[in-house]
Amino acid sequence: MAKGKSDKLRSEEHSYRRTRFSVETIREAVKVFDQQINPDGTIENVLEAMLAKATIAFFVMTGEDETVAGSMNPRLNVVHELGLFQGRLGFNKGIVLLKRGAAEFSTIAGLQQIRFADIKEVFGNVVATINRESRNN
Numbered sequence: 001m002a003k004g005k006s007d008k009l010r011s012e013e014h015s016y017r018r019t020r021f022s023v024e025t026i027r028e029a030v031k032v033f034d035q036q037i038n039p040d041g042t043i044e045n046v047l048e049a050m051l052a053k054a055t056i057a058f059f060v061m062t063g064e065d066e067t068v069a070g071s072m073n074p075r076l077n078v079v080h081e082l083g084l085f086q087g088r089l090g091f092n093k094g095i096v097l098l099k100r101g102a103a104e105f106s107t108i109a110g111l112q113q114i115r116f117a118d119i120k121e122v123f124g125n126v127v128a129t130i131n132r133e134s135r136n137n
Contacts, residue, residue, distance in 0.1 A: 033081070047084065056093045056133050057085040058126065060119065063102035071103040079105055086111075093133050097122065 031050055050057075059082045063072025086094035096113040098104070114129070116122040 047081065051085065051088050054085065054089060056095070056130060057082075057089060058095050058097055059085075060097045060099075061102055062099040067103075072101060073103045074098075074105065082111075092136070095129055097126070 031053070033046065033050060059078050061074035061078055061082075064075050065073045067073060082094055082096060092112055094112075096108065096111055097119065098108070098113050098115050099119075100115055100117050112129075114122050114125045
């Protein structure tokens with residue numbers, strides 16, 4: 001799972017971590033990349049290591065970056081990471097979790113996505129997606 005790091009996520013942090021914990025209990029391991037200080041080295045090294053091990057990836061996109069026009073965009077690094085993982089895993093295994101109210105980037109309409117107001121409400125959808133895609137290897 002990848003997400004941004006702004007202070008606006010603090011109120012959702014508990015639900016996010018709870019979702020991560022719940023997913024870990026039904027699958028092997030969940031690796032979260034949230035761009036915190038990482039002892040594994042550069043972001044490039046961390047992403048390469050994750051790309052080598054990942055079988056499915058979820059990208060939590062919330063409106064964190066406000067534009068001059070007032071729209072709230074997902075973090076650009078998360079959009080970039082989504083493309084990187086979709087390029088490696090395929091479109092069905094790089095899934096967007098898009099918070100309602102966050103601006104949509106131009107190509108999102110054709111991508112697999114799960115929309116949410118509160119991330120804990122989509123836990124069942126995340127589990128169903130993991131189960132479906134694990135059967136489609």
